[in-house]
Amino acid sequence: MSYRTVIAYIRSTQELQRIYRALALLAQDGEPMHVTGLYVIPTPVIYSDASGFIDASFYEGHLRHHQKNAEAVAHLFQEQIARYATTSEFLIVRSESDNASQTINEFGMAADLILAGQADPDDPDTQITPLDQLVYNTKTPTLIVPYNFHPPRSIRQLAIAFNGKYEASSAAFDALPLARHCATVRIVWVNAPKPESEEAATTVIPAPHRDPDAPREAPEIAVRLQQAYQRHDISARIDLIPSEGQTVQDRLRAYVEANEIDVLIMGAYSQSRLKELIFGGVTRSFLANMPCLTLFSR
Incomplete structure (x- = not known):
């Protein structure tokens, strides 16, 4: 018995390094494992000013930032994932809300495990998607990696x-x-x-x-x-x-x-x-x- 299908929710390249350290521990049993790297672009909440004007440049800047960040994460994922997973894929998807938890949970319905990182106070990109909403709404077991994670040699x-x-x-x-x-x-x-x-x-x-x-x-x-x-x-x-x-x-x-x-x-x-x-x-x-x-x- 092992986790054969893992959804790895990733928000930054820095967080991906922590995810890799956790995947290395999971991979020690030598069993086949498929890892889906998931980057979710949330839809921002945009408020109008007192006159009713909505600044579209904020939305455009939001998308540019996430697209650039997602591409950097995807590149690092594809570069190193073969060390930990038998098969893998990386997906960039857009959420219909400002919270990615619903999208993550939909992918989690077809997985043994969701792997995610705790928000790092020094990494603003990890501040989106509060983990309490992810954990509360999912029925898939969720393994959370601390932001200051120092991995053991093995899980003993x-x-x-x-x-x-x-x-x-x-x-x-x-x-x-x-x-x-x-x-x-x-x-x-x-x-x-x-x-x-x-x-x-x-x-x-x-x-x-x-x-x-x-x-x-x-x-x-x-x-x-x-x-x-x-x-x-x-x-x-x-x-x-x-x-x-x-x-x-x-x-x-x-x-x-x-x-x-x-x-x-x-x-x-x-x-x-x-x-x-x-x-x-x-x-x-x-x-x-x-x-x-x-x-x-x-």
Whole structure:
């Protein structure tokens, strides 16, 4: 099992170099991989002045900039992509809106994985297309490359941020192609609920046989996920982390850094996007401050 069809969304030549470093890691399994490089030219929002005049030169300048930028990205892509992909293509398409996420997601419907870069504060071309909209609207797992990415020699340490919700479960199984080559896979649950007592349990399904090394207080669904991974010949451990008065995102980020995790797997927006916008949330926090390669899935 591997990612055979990858959509690489690219906004600048500088970002493409980061995308290449991530592709090099994906290509280490030696399996065939087709990569579609995608440059999306957004339609700008143009406002008229008080008299109703619209300056057409702004639109023309916008198109010239993106056409020149797209050609530079295409040239670099075609020059180096053969190092990482078995087959490839590069597409320059126009979006009908000022946001490219819908166009990217349409291509993602026929792919195993979307690969994109986090916006770089020093690279204005990467400021378009907020990644939260891309991650929220797609059903294709999306691997985000941090703007300050320092790639490991290989992906050896993988952590699944699990909370017992559908999005986290979906992400865990979308990550199987990454997990099967890792030395260590961790199922990490911050503030896991305490398991029900035998008297309080109402399920008629027998509890799973627990790994003797699994924490006794691990929720049953975490143990079942661990067993599902074992059926793929992937050994996974369960780590339960108390919040100790900190936010989930802060505890999780500290765990990633302390354990030198190479790739983090997360279910995206398990609470509503409006709730995340008002109160904050783990997804938005990690999209803004990413300690490592992160796979988001919904």
